[in-house]
Amino acid sequence: MNDAIIRRSSGTPGLDEMISGGFPFPSVLLVAGSAGTGKTTFAQKFLFEGAKNGEQCIFFTTLSEPTQWMLRFSSQFEFVDPEYFGREIIYIDIGHDIRESGPHEILDILDEKIAAIMPQRIVIDPITVVCDFIENNYRTFLFDLVTRLKNWDCVTVLTGEVAPGQLYPPEIAHAVDGIVLLMYTHEGEERRKYIEVLKMRGTNHVTGKQSIDITTEEGIVVLKSKF
Amino acid sequence: MVYETEVIAMRDVISQMMKTSQNRLLVNTDRVYLAKTNLITLKSLLEERGPRGIFLSINRPYHYMAHLLRIHKVDYEEMLFIDAVSKISGERKMEWKQTTFLDSPFQIPKIFEDLQLIGKTPDGSTSIIKIIESDFVVIDDISAIFHYNELGTGKRFLKEFLDAVASNPKSFTAFAIDRETQRDVYEFLADSSDRLVDMGNAAFMEVPKELEEEHAPMARPSDGEGGMIHE
Numbered sequence: 467m468n469d470a471i472i473r474r475s476s477g478t479p480g481l482d483e484m485i486s487g488g489f490p491f492p493s494v495l496l497v498a499g500s501a502g503t504g505k506t507t508f509a510q511k512f513l514f515e516g517a518k519n520g521e522q523c524i525f526f527t528t529l530s531e532p533t534q535w536m537l538r539f540s541s542q543f544e545f546v547d548p549e550y551f552g553r554e555i556i557y558i559d560i561g562h563d564i565r566e567s568g569p570h571e572i573l574d575i576l577d578e579k580i581a582a583i584m585p586q587r588i589v590i591d592p593i594t595v596v597c598d599f600i601e602n603n604y605r606t607f608l609f610d611l612v613t614r615l616k617n618w619d620c621v622t623v624l625t626g627e628v629a630p631g632q633l634y635p636p637e638i639a640h641a642v643d644g645i646v647l648l649m650y651t652h653e654g655e656e657r658r659k660y661i662e663v664l665k666m667r668g669t670n671h672v673t674g675k676q677s678i679d680i681t682t683e684e685g686i687v688v689l690k691s692k693f
Numbered sequence: 694m695v696y697e698t699e700v701i702a703m704r705d706v707i708s709q710m711m712k713t714s715q716n717r718l719l720v721n722t723d724r725v726y727l728a729k730t731n732l733i734t735l736k737s738l739l740e741e742r743g744p745r746g747i748f749l750s751i752n753r754p755y756h757y758m759a760h761l762l763r764i765h766k767v768d769y770e771e772m773l774f775i776d777a778v779s780k781i782s783g784e785r786k787m788e789w790k791q792t793t794f795l796d797s798p799f800q801i802p803k804i805f806e807d808l809q810l811i812g813k814t815p816d817g818s819t820s821i822i823k824i825i826e827s828d829f830v831v832i833d834d835i836s837a838i839f840h841y842n843e844l845g846t847g848k849r850f851l852k853e854f855l856d857a858v859a860s861n862p863k864s865f866t867a868f869a870i871d872r873e874t875q876r877d878v879y880e881f882l883a884d885s886s887d888r889l890v891d892m893g894n895a896a897f898m899e900v901p902k903e904l905e906e907e908h909a910p911m912a913r914p915s916d917g918e919g920g921m922i923h924e
Contacts, residue, residue, distance in 0.1 A: 470874055472724050491725055521725065581764040584732070586725045613783050617753040619728045 471668050474587070474621050477515025477545075478508060480688025481646075484663055484672040489621050490643060491586075493667070494612045496593075498626040498634035499648030503659065504678075504686050505625040508648065509589040510540050511685040512623050514547065517554035521586035524579065529561045529595040536591075544683045556583055569600050569607040573614060580618050588615065593624040594635050605637060612641045634664070643667040648686075649675070661688060696733050699892070703737035706890060707865075711741070715887035716865045717858055721879065722892040724836075724871035730892045731758065731833050734867050736767045742865055743828035744771035751798050752837040754779040773827070777801055778837075798841040801850060829865040830858070835882070836875045848881055855885040 473488035482488045489495060499505050513523040527533050537557070540546055551557070563575050580588070597604045615622045624642065626635045639645055645664040650657050660675040677689040710718060722730040735758070738746055748758060755774040762769045777795040795801075832838075838847040858864045869892070872879040883889060 472871075472874055474725065577760060578764065581760050584729050584761070609783070617757050617782070619725070619753070619757075 474521075475515050475519075477511040477513075478661075478686050478688065479684055480676070480678075480690060481661065481663075481686075484676065484688065485644075485666050486669045486671065490666070490668050491621050492616050492619050493643040494615050494622045494624065494641070495644040495646065496624050496626050496634060496638050496642045497646045497648065498628050498639075500628050500630050500632075500650070503648035503650060504680050505627075505648060506536060506540065506591055507543070507680060507685045508646075509591050509623050509625055510543070511545055513555050513587055513589055514545050514550065516587040517547070517550040521554065522583060523555045523587040524583055524585045524589070525555060525557045526576070526579075526588070526590045527557065527559045527561065528564055528590065528592060532561075533557045533559050542682060543685055545685060556585075564596055564599050569603050569610075572596070572600075573607070573610055576611070577614065577618075580620075585618075586620050588618075588620050588622040589625070590622065591625045592627050593638060594627045597635075597637070608638055608641045616643075639665075644669070648678075661686070696729070696736075699733045700737050700740070703733055703890070704741045706888060707737055707741040707867075710888055711865075714862050716862060717855055717886045718865075718867040718888050718890065719879075719882050719886035720867060720869040720890045720892055721872040722869050724874055726892065727752075727834055727869055727871070728757075728761065730869045731831065732761050732765060732767075733892070734869060735762065735769075735831060736765070738829045738831065738865070738867060739767060739769065739772070744768065745827050746772045746829045746831065747775065747827045748772055749775045749777070749801075749830065749832045750779075751777045751801060751832065751841075752834045754782050755792055758833060798837065801838055801842065801847075827864065829867065830854075831867055833869075835868050835870050836878060839875075839878065844877075848878075851882065852885065855882075859885075 472491040473482075473486065474491050475482050475488045476485070497505050497508050509525070513525055516523050527536060537551075541548070558579055560572070560575065563572060567575065596607070600607050624638065626638055628635060633647060633649075634645055642665075644666040647660075647662040647664055649660050649662070651660065659678045659680065661678045662675045663671045663673070679687050679689055681687055707718065710716065720730060720734060735746070735748070748755065750758065755776040756779075759769065759774065772791065774792040775795065776792055777798040780794055781797050835851070838850065842850070855866070858866045868882060868886075870879050870882065
């Protein structure tokens with residue numbers, strides 16, 4: 467059988483080297499971490515990397531914060547090029563749809579947007595808040611969501627908020643192709659940041675925590691890659 | 694109209710081919726733009742060749758392409774879908790009346806023997822739809838055949854298929870494939886195709902067959918059009 471996996475760059479310096487060159491295409495990935503670990507920054511860089519290479523991207527915001535505020539803060543990063551807004555990167559707020567619609571309707575709304583734009587990269591940020599509105603059908607919803615996203619032929623990053631001490635949201639982890647953890651640890655008086663690739667299907671990946679920094683120039687940087 | 698420039702260019706190529714009794718078109722595209730390229734190709738074929746096309750879906754359930762056609766306002770009412778993947782996809786959308794579902798993509802090489810491209814007519818009855826009776830046949834996607842079948846088996850199937858098309862001047866087929874990731878299969882198909890088109894990231898460029906070997910990959914859309922949505 468001939469089954470070479472196509473890969474797309476994550477956009478995070480140092481991460482592609484940890485995952486055999488990039489994220490598998492197509493795939494659905496979970497980027498999990500507690501508040502302030504850089505999930506949205508990671509997701510933004512992932513899309514800007516695609517836009518830079520001419521790919522079409524969608525950023526779905528759910529119920530974390532209005533697009534306006536997310537963009538106001540992310541515009542501080544040098545990699546954020548306003549030229550891409552509304553062209554290569556389309557921001558769509560689905561918070562209202564999540565509040566007002568059932569799981570089937572949410573999936574249909576996503577289908578409509580994706581079919582119209584035909585993106586190569588998608589972010590849903592964050593996916594975890596959706597569970598509060600779906601309750602009993604959450605696992606079925608996630609299964610259907612991940613299946614559809616893969617069949618739309620793109621790489622999707624779902625961000626997942628976790629409580630302090632929790633590694634990842636387990637109900638999402640089983641459904642996705644890859645899991646990237648962003649985390650803090652206390653070391654003496656310091657709080658250090660790390661990235662860890664916990665799972666990446668079809669990919670030889672570096673295991674264990676790798677130190678990261680968040681810079682205004684490049685967003686998240688895997689420090690090992692600097693030296 | 695979406696991708697108007699690309700559709701016009703593709704229609705022009707198809708039209709020229711029809712005038713010269715050529716009927717096997719090979720399209721090179723970056724794998725990540727395959728869906729977009731197939732949409733452009735299908736729209737062009739439906740407008741230039743006619744509505745009674747056959748769409749063989751191997752890579753993903755047929756309804757994704759049907760959905761794209763609907764969203765992008767392309768009339769596909771008379772198209773027949775042969776879906777080799779829905780039954781193993783975990784998908785639950787399998788409602789379209791003009792669809793024949795295969796049990797798995799492993800059946801693809803036997804499709805001529807078992808089906809002779811059987812479809813269902815709009816009134817729900819089954820009929821034999823042979824290649825020569827259709828306006829075109831599109832396979833989405835060729836490289837997926839090799840995910841489920843040995844290289845030799847897949848090539849034999851494609852050879853038989855292309856020979857069948859070549860021997861029936863009224864038929865027409867178009868394939869899209871990523872030359873960079875499937876070079877061996879691309880070259881094999883190029884040998885049996887009449888015309889080559891390079892879509893790269895869905896921007897259009899026709900490649901004279903004799904120059905094909907020297908042809909560089911398409912420019913990225915930052916150099917012009919291609920990655921943008923034309924609405």
